[in-house]
Amino acid sequence: MPEADAPSSAEALYRALVVGRARTPVFAGAVEGADGAGEGANPLCGDRVAVSLRRDAEGRVAEIRHESDGCAICVAAADLMAETVSGLDAVAIGALRSGFEAMLRDGAAATSAPQRDRLGLLNAFADLHEYKSRRKCATLPWSALSAALAPDGKE
Amino acid sequence: MPEADAPSSAEALYRALVVGRARTPVFAGAVEGADGAGEGANPLCGDRVAVSLRRDAEGRVAEIRHESDGCAICVAAADLMAETVSGLDAVAIGALRSGFEAMLRDGAAATSAPQRDRLGLLNAFADLHEYKSRRKCATLPWSALSAALAPDGKE
Amino acid sequence: MNAVLPVGPDLSALRADFPILGETVRGKKLVFLDSAASAQKPVQVIDAMSDAMRRQYANVHRGLHWMSERTSDVYEGVRDKVAAFLGAGAREEIVFTANSTAAINLVAHSFGSLLKPDQAVLISEMEHHANIIPWQLLRDRTGIALRVARVTDRGELDLDSLRAELADGKVGLVSVTHMSNVLGTVTPAAEIARMAHEAGARVMFDGSQAAVHQPVDVQALDADFYVFTGHKLYGPTGIGVLWARRELLEAMPPFLGGGDMIGTVRFEGSTWAEVPHKFEAGTPAILETIGLGAAIDYVQRIGMETIQAHERALTAHALQRLRAIEGLRVVGEAPERGGVISFALAGAHAHDIATLLDQNGIAVRAGTHCAEPLMRRLGLTSTARASFALYTTSEEVDVLADTLDRVRRFLA
Amino acid sequence: MNAVLPVGPDLSALRADFPILGETVRGKKLVFLDSAASAQKPVQVIDAMSDAMRRQYANVHRGLHWMSERTSDVYEGVRDKVAAFLGAGAREEIVFTANSTAAINLVAHSFGSLLKPDQAVLISEMEHHANIIPWQLLRDRTGIALRVARVTDRGELDLDSLRAELADGKVGLVSVTHMSNVLGTVTPAAEIARMAHEAGARVMFDGSQAAVHQPVDVQALDADFYVFTGHKLYGPTGIGVLWARRELLEAMPPFLGGGDMIGTVRFEGSTWAEVPHKFEAGTPAILETIGLGAAIDYVQRIGMETIQAHERALTAHALQRLRAIEGLRVVGEAPERGGVISFALAGAHAHDIATLLDQNGIAVRAGTHCAEPLMRRLGLTSTARASFALYTTSEEVDVLADTLDRVRRFLA
Ligand SMILES: Cc1ncc(COP(=O)(O)O)c(C=O)c1O
Numbered sequence A, B: 001m002p003e004a005d006a007p008s009s010a011e012a013l014y015r016a017l018v019v020g021r022a023r024t025p026v027f028a029g030a031v032e033g034a035d036g037a038g039e040g041a042n043p044l045c046g047d048r049v050a051v052s053l054r055r056d057a058e059g060r061v062a063e064i065r066h067e068s069d070g071c072a073i074c075v076a077a078a079d080l081m082a083e084t085v086s087g088l089d090a091v092a093i094g095a096l097r098s099g100f101e102a103m104l105r106d107g108a109a110a111t112s113a114p115q116r117d118r119l120g121l122l123n124a125f126a127d128l129h130e131y132k133s134r135r136k137c138a139t140l141p142w143s144a145l146s147a148a149l150a151p152d153g154k155e
Numbered sequence C, D: 001m002n003a004v005l006p007v008g009p010d011l012s013a014l015r016a017d018f019p020i021l022g023e024t025v026r027g028k029k030l031v032f033l034d035s036a037a038s039a040q041k042p043v044q045v046i047d048a049m050s051d052a053m054r055r056q057y058a059n060v061h062r063g064l065h066w067m068s069e070r071t072s073d074v075y076e077g078v079r080d081k082v083a084a085f086l087g088a089g090a091r092e093e094i095v096f097t098a099n100s101t102a103a104i105n106l107v108a109h110s111f112g113s114l115l116k117p118d119q120a121v122l123i124s125e126m127e128h129h130a131n132i133i134p135w136q137l138l139r140d141r142t143g144i145a146l147r148v149a150r151v152t153d154r155g156e157l158d159l160d161s162l163r164a165e166l167a168d169g170k171v172g173l174v175s176v177t178h179m180s181n182v183l184g185t186v187t188p189a190a191e192i193a194r195m196a197h198e199a200g201a202r203v204m205f206d207g208s209q210a211a212v213h214q215p216v217d218v219q220a221l222d223a224d225f226y227v228f229t230g231h232k233l234y235g236p237t238g239i240g241v242l243w244a245r246r247e248l249l250e251a252m253p254p255f256l257g258g259g260d261m262i263g264t265v266r267f268e269g270s271t272w273a274e275v276p277h278k279f280e281a282g283t284p285a286i287l288e289t290i291g292l293g294a295a296i297d298y299v300q301r302i303g304m305e306t307i308q309a310h311e312r313a314l315t316a317h318a319l320q321r322l323r324a325i326e327g328l329r330v331v332g333e334a335p336e337r338g339g340v341i342s343f344a345l346a347g348a349h350a351h352d353i354a355t356l357l358d359q360n361g362i363a364v365r366a367g368t369h370c371a372e373p374l375m376r377r378l379g380l381t382s383t384a385r386a387s388f389a390l391y392t393t394s395e396e397v398d399v400l401a402d403t404l405d406r407v408r409r410f411l412a
């Protein structure tokens, strides 16, 4: 979408990355022979995310997929989450999630440079800070991921 | 009560006539051998008026008494009503009541001079116009009187 | 691109009465198209409430002092205004409640307690949750049946379905919306009332939307109950209205208990005040009632016919503009409709649309609009909804359409 | 004649915050001594409501747009303020209602439905109708028993009677006032809670008066339910609060049905939202909640201890002055009391007193004060009542006493 045609200059939230991933997610689907699976749903808007994954011997995410039915924010958040957590173990994922949620809550300005580096692609959601009611769209995939990582499949 | 000692110049409402009649009503009691009796009560404030009367051959009130339990306005209104309606028939009483209620509703200014003449002692209540929530204290006795005049003792 | 404007009365000068319309949101001029959720307030309402608090306020009814008497007069005066606004037969038929929801719950509890377990309440697929849940709770309490009349694919109330549900004569109450808050559909209330009465049922209309967008005459409709809510009629929150025929109010037991609704109180048993006070327990929403009175004065001065004509023209314009947008589908095609339009955009989630519009200062609602069963019936999970008020302009509709078109291209 | 003034904090500068106090009534300066019926509002409350309507307003919760998000934030922020005001354990324990009456009715319906028919609700002779009628209606609906603890001749809650009524362990809920709106008596809430809990009962306090006149900490009291009403706390009408322990709210079925209180809605059956939303059906009293928030900020800034100290001094002064009037009897002699004084004047009806005071610009209440059983218990048909607020001055008390003395001589 050319800049001149953008509905507003604050278009950063829906930058190409988010819209692109929402339209054609890279990590859509389910992992065959998954050793973990979890779901998250937001009854208020009907968004739904299912995550399945397989871990390696060290407990690091070796393969991860999501089936997401929801708004662009939700689907893109699930896809970028999947990309970002590949290769990480539960502890690292937990830290990443906290950092992500802190960025949504407090905004990019309140996020440290090293923190921003760690968040990588997830920085695409920084402006969600301004859209409080949409934040849960971006965190829903993480609830599903937590459930997938938990022994009993519940967050 | 000397003027200087009056709680306010708008003291007219409780002029000596009202306070005097409330303290020592002239028509208190019940008529022996009454041919009409009626009651009125205001559940909101607990005021209660019972009227009994005897009519002459032409249907004019020959004797009338009231037993009133209530505020000064109510007791005085009952007593002054009894005095005023003595000698009147139902039609004349009806007209008097309408005039009385109109005066309470619209004030003395809106009452014509002949009307004021007919009201006589009842003019003492003219300022009740300014005290809307107290008007029913003055009209309660008239409800009891209507009941006393009605064939079935109900207004 | 600009469509030909259907001509309506020009109410744009009235915008000056609504200070909030001059606000800026996310750096853009506010374009408020969410009035069906709650309308903005004119200074007349704001000032009426402020003035009461600044100059003449006390609790109402039992006070013998000046402030209380005067406040009571103003409060009770609003009852007359509401009665006139609805064409009610008597002021005693107006019961003040907290909102439409409270009014419907009152009827569900009080009138509902008079229904026999083998009777039914008939609603429709088009109802707001406020006209669904109270009846479900009643069903679960007392065992009555809850029946549901269908909605056609065009988004109209299916009168054949209504007739079929009424046929066995077991329906004690029909309770349906007078105007859908999702589709804008205006239901044929007089006809529904006739059908209900022929089947021996009473009829209630949820006028939460209708009373805002068109003149209402409860006697002409031959309704038994009618409810609306103040905050959608340019009034404050915290105040709603139940109108009911006097004989029904008199037959109904009280709902909430407390001060002001009693005759005499003894522990063994109490007696109730006359209607409507029997249904108004506790200190009423005095300031909000005063605000509602100012709102009714305001719309009456403009005229509900004028407001209706304005919104009709606006809606026609909006339908024209929106339908021209590629991939946009307007949900609901009833010819009889008010200024509420739901739509879906191919490939775009309603929430994303709402957020992208919001970035441009345009407030629309997105979601299920408290009408999940209707969404399910229409096979949708959510829609975006633009809704109009007396202060909405065709320029605002154009901004909506232009921005939507860009949003579509951006998300596509 | 002037009595020695007990010294309290000087709050007279705050009168400037209450524009109505400068009004003239019947040609006299208003002396407003009817705050227990409803308090006057400071500009901070008036402005908070006006500003919301002028600058930042939309329906709350489901809106995704800026106005709705911001309004929701402010609205939900008040829940935090109320939680802090009451010392609640969690913000989710705060349920917004229309007033105290609605809050008590909610508990009577919802918690009441969990009581078994052989259980009882225990109230007292000192209750406002708002804490009597809902239990009578519950009794008549479900067959529970309604028990009544006695009041002593001094106007205190008779704890022996309370204990006796609790003895058989059948009481499921004790619901009593925390401060009498007639006598001013403050009840020993913590002790009552302990007695109730020992007998296996839950306990609710009607804090409609207490929360206005003293600091309240529901956890320190070990209460289970606590209610108060906004308009007596210098806030607007149309808003009240129910606090309840979270586990109770979670166990209780919903009361009113409608939007915002649901999880998912299907005609066959619906699910409910999390507490407290489960109990908040329909569009809430958004503007009134904002007003209540401003009122709480206002009294918190002054400090409830300071307000209490001020009113204590004022009440001591008033008792001294009033008791000095020939033929005047103060009704209720509890040593623990707030700024509410009922009195009777020998040979003068309370209504006449109220009217004659009103002629002098002095607003007091006269009648049964929505507490008929208490009046009957005390052998009275009505009393006159003067009640104090943070803005009441000892000069006003002196005007009352001086005028009463003249009224007495006039009517005697
Ligand atoms: C002790 C007490 N309880 C309950 C109430 C009822 O409050 P509301 O009328 O605001 O519901 C009042 C005031 O009228 C009161 O003084």
Ligand SMILES: Cc1ncc(COP(=O)(O)O)c(C=O)c1O
Pocket (backbone or CB within 6 Å): C036, C037, C099, C100, C101, C102, C128, C130, C131, C177, C179, C180, C181, C206, C208, C209, C229, C231, C370, D259, D281, D282, D283, D284
């Ligand atoms: C059709 C309809 N019914 C009922 C309601 C409920 O109104 P309130 O939330 O004011 O009770 C609404 C609005 O939300 C509505 O649009």
